[in-house]
Amino acid sequence: AQSVTQPDIHITVSEGASLELRCNYSYGATPYLFWYVQSPGQGLQLLLKYFSGDTLVQGIKGFEAEFKRSQSSFNLRKPSVHWSDAAEYFCAVDLSSGGGADGLTFGKGTHLIIQP
Amino acid sequence: EAQVTQNPRYLITVTGKKLTVTCSQNMNHEYMSWYRQDPGLGLRQIYYSMNVEVTDKGDVPEGYKVSRKEKRNFPLILESPSPNQTSLYFCASSQGRNQPQHFGDGTRLSIL
Numbered sequence: 001a002q003s004v005t006q007p008d009i010h011i012t013v014s015e016g017a018s019l020e021l022r023c024n025y026s027y028g029a030t031p032y033l034f035w036y037v038q039s040p041g042q043g044l045q046l047l048l049k050y051f052s053g054d055t056l057v058q059g060i061k062g063f064e065a066e067f068k069r070s071q072s073s074f075n076l077r078k079p080s081v082h083w084s085d086a087a088e089y090f091c092a093v094d095l096s097s098g099g100g101a102d103g104l105t106f107g108k109g110t111h112l113i114i115q116p
Numbered sequence: 117e118a119q120v121t122q123n124p125r126y127l128i129t130v131t132g133k134k135l136t137v138t139c140s141q142n143m144n145h146e147y148m149s150w151y152r153q154d155p156g157l158g159l160r161q162i163y164y165s166m167n168v169e170v171t172d173k174g175d176v177p178e179g180y181k182v183s184r185k186e187k188r189n190f191p192l193i194l195e196s197p198s199p200n201q202t203s204l205y206f207c208a209s210s211q212g213r214n215q216p217q218h219f220g221d222g223t224r225l226s227i228l
Contacts, residue, residue, distance in 0.1 A: 032214050034216065036219075041221075041222075042221055042222070043120075043206055043219035043220050043222055044159075044206065044208075044217075044219040045219070046216045046217075046218075049216055051214070090158060090159065092159075094213070103161040103164045103174055104149075104151075104159075104161065104217065105161075105175075106151075106158040106160070108156060108157060108158040109158050
């Protein structure tokens with residue numbers, strides 16, 4: 001079955017340290033890939049997306065993600081986190097490009113905690 | 117300002133009392149969808165609409181209805197709400213399929 005896995009439910013990082021959030025998908029073709037961030041009490045905001053081309057994509061707020069076809073992964077990274085990065089992060093795929101259902105399929109999210 | 121507006125933001129109601137959550141977008145987007153967010157489950161799609169008068173089921177459509185009579189509006193209807201529909205609901209819109217979606221701020225529903 002098609003799925004999106006975020007293996008880390010919670011991650012704690014010290015302010016100023018680097019960050020990597022993992023995302024793996026299970027799908028035959030290459031889907032469209034997204035990372036969204038959700039701050040407490042708010043909706044989801046798009047951080048970045050991958051459709052095709054360069055496998056390293058830059059997003060807002062200093063985030064980047066790298067698509068690795070061989071590993072079916074789309075991990076999110078940031079070289080130095082700030083306290084304001086504390087939030088819930090969701091990886092999502094759109095499978096419709098390969099004939100799958102329309103709409104986004106989300107991972108279950110990773111809760112990022114920033115230690116002072 | 118480009119936005120997706122949901123109303124109400126919070127609602128506590130009782131089992132069986134019909135309710136509607138409205139969603140409106142001002143970006144002339146063709147694609148709109150509804151999701152519910154539950155702890156440990158992430159977001160799951162309820163219904164989506166590719167354009168006016170075109171709607172289709174998502175992953176968890178049972179107990180919900182939608183309509184798309186105008187391009188900007190996509191209301192979510194719970195004809196006979198039940199406690200298992202207590203959740204946080206998000207409406208989203210995009211220029212088209214495969215495009216990044218813009219999300220509303222969410223509606224927290226509690227069904228007693």
